[in-house]
Amino acid sequence: MVFSYSSRVELASLFEEFRLMCNDAIRVAVQKKPANRFELITAAYAILKQYGLHSHYILSACEVAYSAYRNKNRKSTPYVRRAFLKLDVQSYQLNHLLLRIPTTPRTFIFLSLQGSEHHLAYDDLNLKRGSVTVTPDCAVIVFSKEVELFRPAGSMGIDVNERNVTASATDGWTRRFDELGEAVEIKERYKEIRASISRSTRGDRRVAKNLLSKYGGREKRRTGPLLHKVTSQLVGYAREHQLGIKMEKLKGIRKLYRRGNSQSKSFRGRMNSWVFRETQRQIDYKSRWDGVPTWYVNPQGTSRNCPDCGPRVVPLADRKLYCPKCDKTWDRDDLASKNLMACAVPQDRPSRGSDEGEPRRQEDAGNLPSGWREGSHGGCFQPTSSQNRF
Numbered sequence: 001m002v003f004s005y006s007s008r009v010e011l012a013s014l015f016e017e018f019r020l021m022c023n024d025a026i027r028v029a030v031q032k033k034p035a036n037r038f039e040l041i042t043a044a045y046a047i048l049k050q051y052g053l054h055s056h057y058i059l060s061a062c063e064v065a066y067s068a069y070r071n072k073n074r075k076s077t078p079y080v081r082r083a084f085l086k087l088d089v090q091s092y093q094l095n096h097l098l099l100r101i102p103t104t105p106r107t108f109i110f111l112s113l114q115g116s117e118h119h120l121a122y123d124d125l126n127l128k129r130g131s132v133t134v135t136p137d138c139a140v141i142v143f144s145k146e147v148e149l150f151r152p153a154g155s156m157g158i159d160v161n162e163r164n165v166t167a168s169a170t171d172g173w174t175r176r177f178d179e180l181g182e183a184v185e186i187k188e189r190y191k192e193i194r195a196s197i198s199r200s201t202r203g204d205r206r207v208a209k210n211l212l213s214k215y216g217g218r219e220k221r222r223t224g225p226l227l228h229k230v231t232s233q234l235v236g237y238a239r240e241h242q243l244g245i246k247m248e249k250l251k252g253i254r255k256l257y258r259r260g261n262s263q264s265k266s267f268r269g270r271m272n273s274w275v276f277r278e279t280q281r282q283i284d285y286k287s288r289w290d291g292v293p294t295w296y297v298n299p300q301g302t303s304r305n306c307p308d309c310g311p312r313v314v315p316l317a318d319r320k321l322y323c324p325k326c327d328k329t330w331d332r333d334d335l336a337s338k339n340l341m342a343c344a345v346p347q348d349r350p351s352r353g354s355d356e357g358e359p360r361r362q363e364d365a366g367n368l369p370s371g372w373r374e375g376s377h378g379g380c381f382q383p384t385s386s387q388n389r390f
Contacts, residue, residue, distance in 0.1 A: 002140050005139055006114070024061075025044045026080070029066060053104060054104060054105055063086070087131060094129065097112065147289065153243070157338060164181060167337055168341050173241075177230045183223040239290045297340060303332060306325065
């Protein structure tokens with residue numbers, strides 16, 4: 001959870017010292033080549049202790065340094081440039097909206113966090129707190145809780161498109177959210193602004209970087225609430241009606257819009273700025289926070305087959321599709337969401353590095369709830385409890 005706070009002068013020197021600690025730990029890691037962060041802590045502890053800060057800063061600096069060392073480019077040494085600090089849950093205290101962080105032993109800085117009613121909802125003793133990351137602009141605190149995922153009484157298929165999100169449920173509910181169209185227009189406007197900045201500041205990279213960062217932040221602040229509004233309504237309906245959520249597994253779709261695929265530059269740029277993954281990510285974490293089971297299914301054929309009778313449909317104008325067998329005309333997005341709703345849940349567990357959902361446990365295929373069907377894999381997953389982080 002992100003909190004704004006009233007800036008404190010004392011933090012400037014603390015940010016700089018923590019940054020230097022991280023870079024010293026990175027240099028030690030490059031020299032010693034530790035197998036894990038605990039070996040790095042042992043090797044760098046004496047050096048970092050000379051800064052005189054609280055010992056938990058040493059542990060956090062080594063954690064940041066080891067992460068940068070493991071992900072470094074072979075041709076260059078990683079280097080921390082941005083001002084921030086990170087602390088584990090044992091080293092800070094949060095009392096309502098008052099955050100206390102240590103500097104030196106038995107010396108503390110108090111930050112008055114600024115929160116809305118939404119932020120105050122996380123002042124709950126049942127929530128577990130994780131690490132805190134403080135930047136010059138905000139403080140980010142990790143919260144987690146144990147959630148029992150309910151057994152769904154039906155399912156909801158969610159089709160994420162460039163300009164809309166369409167959802168269909170087994171109870172007959174279908175709705176299209178067109179807020180993504182406004183997000184696309186905002187992105188197009190800021191794309192032109194960034195191009196203008198790049199042309200006018202070609203000789204000064206420092207000014208260009210500051211301006212691009214400024215307008216990039218504005219773009220994010222304007223598109224973010226639009227996505228949050230849509231995803232909150234979808235997850236809220238699924239939670240209220242006890243529905244499981246099914247979405248398309250779109251991993252690797254960016255490969256379709258690479259240079260050399262006989263597509264125009266403007267089309268590739270537009271499709272590569274498509275916010276499908278951010279939309280799915282928000283639905284995923286919100287559903288897990290509320291105990292709604294979520295799966296990613298194979299999208300093959302969901303926009304080509306009739307959901308009522310099965311055969312291929314004939315494309316018409318204005319994103320319409322016609323089924324000659326049942327003599328019915330479909331909207332392309334409604335048809336895709338209904339096909340996703342009827343898809344069988346995949347039996348295969350996602351790869352370890354995948355972020356495309358985390359089905360939990362395989363159950364007996366004979367005990368499927370209403371609205372679900374057995375697929376070619378011969379079974380489905382029934383989620384149990386999981387720890388959700390926010």
